[in-house]
Amino acid sequence: EAGADPNTLQYTAVNPPDADLDYAVELAEENPGLTITGGARDTFDRLAERGYDGRVAIRINPGIGTGHHEKVATGKDAKFGIPYEQVPAVAEDVADRFDLVGIHAHAGSGVLHDDLDDHCRAIGKVADMGRRVGEVTPLSFVDFGGGFGVPYREDEEPLDMQVVGEKVREAVGDLDARIKLEPGRYVVADAELVLTEVNTIKEAPAATVVGVDASLATLIRPAMFGSYHPIRNVSAPGRDAEPVSVGGPCCTSADVFCTDRPIARPERGDLLAIGNAGAYGYELANQFHSQPRPAEVAIEGGESRVVRERETLADVTRTER
Ligand SMILES: Cc1ncc(COP(=O)(O)O)c(C=O)c1O
Known part of the structure; x- marks a missing residue:
């Protein structure tokens, strides 16, 4: 209804209620380009129970959380994503049952200068896992989530996106898949x-x-x-x-x-x-x-x-x- 083509969307939910999963599966039936991201084995089982076998991504927990506050440092919170070391086994199972097209993670939000190196360490771990899972099945993308922050205090410096781009590229290294980012705050905070x-x-x-x-x-x-x-x-x-x-x-x-x-x-x-x-x-x-x-x-x-x-x-x- 917002005007986006569902075939281009990635639906990433945490502990999705039944009605939400029903809706996503229904939407995917008509729009086979839609990707559904799961961050728990149960989410994939619940998708299979609905007869779904389409495009999925696995949300992984990189074990590194970043950002302006503990409560947004999702990358180290067990609530979010498959525990890092379990990912290869889960990927094999998921690739058997669905069209596994990507790996996803979101380490935190409101990352400014002090946190940038940690954030890039998390990105590096996600890229490493992308390479490992890529050996199980070719991936079309690795998605590093959002996280880039903006200055709120008058004396804070904005991020230099040239530097951020170089650091992210260096952290990712060689990857046989498309890189995706999901900026939220960076785009809309000062709007x-x-x-x-x-x-x-x-x-x-x-x-x-x-x-x-x-x-x-x-x-x-x-x-x-x-x-x-x-x-x-x-x-x-x-x-x-x-x-x-x-x-x-x-x-x-x-x-x-x-x-x-x-x-x-x-x-x-x-x-x-x-x-x-x-x-x-x-x-x-x-x-x-x-x-x-x-x-x-x-x-x-x-x-x-x-x-x-x-x-x-x-x-x-x-x-x-
Ligand atoms: C999965 C996911 N991607 C992207 C974002 C956007 O994050 P940010 O506003 O820090 O860029 C969020 C925020 O909660 C998120 O949960």
């Missing part, structure tokens, strides 16, 4: 920001508290990962900066976007822009406290249009009985 209105200013002894209408239900990264997002007062950027703590309407101390951060002195009614919210932003938005999710507005060629309508309280309660 979106959250605009939020100041509704409360409170001078407390410990801090100046700025209350806004966005919350962790809108952008959960600061609460979930302690992530830094740049914040600007776009209504009055010229005012003197004062250290403030910005938080939303949810009843938890986790619902803060920053503490003691210098921002052009906010006043009630000002709009603050919380930047770099395009990756893991709206996708993780939720309805905590029965808060309707915000609208999304896209700007293209100087024109703006609503691409997702603001939810109402009626939307939130619609399915309740």
Whole structure:
């Protein structure tokens, strides 16, 4: 429905619910180019139980996790992928039952300079396994997942993609298969920001508290990962900066976007822009406290249009009985 040809897609799920597998298998029947990635023997058995024998990839666990936070370092988390040393045996079995076309891995997310060498070590291990599995059956691709990060703090340097390309190429070495990458954050992080209105200013002894209408239900990264997002007062950027703590309407101390951060002195009614919210932003938005999710507005060629309508309280309660 999004306009992509399913024959070009790779469906990679972790512990897929039955309904999702049913849908993927049904889609693959009409679109034999679709590839289904499995990261557990059970996933392949469940595909076989559905009569599926088409294109598959094996997600492997390289044993090296990378990225901005423990909770995204999937490459060393047993939840993700076939344990490294089990892969050759699983590959033989999978190649017997399906059309095994690729190896897949995703070591982590938000990789910047400090992590790049580890990330490339993970890529090197995946390429090694690609060569081993390639001896069982020729592979059409080895997929190294996503992971490349963007700067969130004002003093962080962006990745130099020329250097990244050279390091990845060196880590991969000779490989008789196509290299695939799955960048997410790198493409979309700086494409979106959250605009939020100041509704409360409170001078407390410990801090100046700025209350806004966005919350962790809108952008959960600061609460979930302690992530830094740049914040600007776009209504009055010229005012003197004062250290403030910005938080939303949810009843938890986790619902803060920053503490003691210098921002052009906010006043009630000002709009603050919380930047770099395009990756893991709206996708993780939720309805905590029965808060309707915000609208999304896209700007293209100087024109703006609503691409997702603001939810109402009626939307939130619609399915309740
Ligand atoms: C399998 C897989 N590929 C790619 C990505 C995108 O990762 P990133 O946004 O770090 O590039 C993810 C993110 O969770 C993922 O799980």
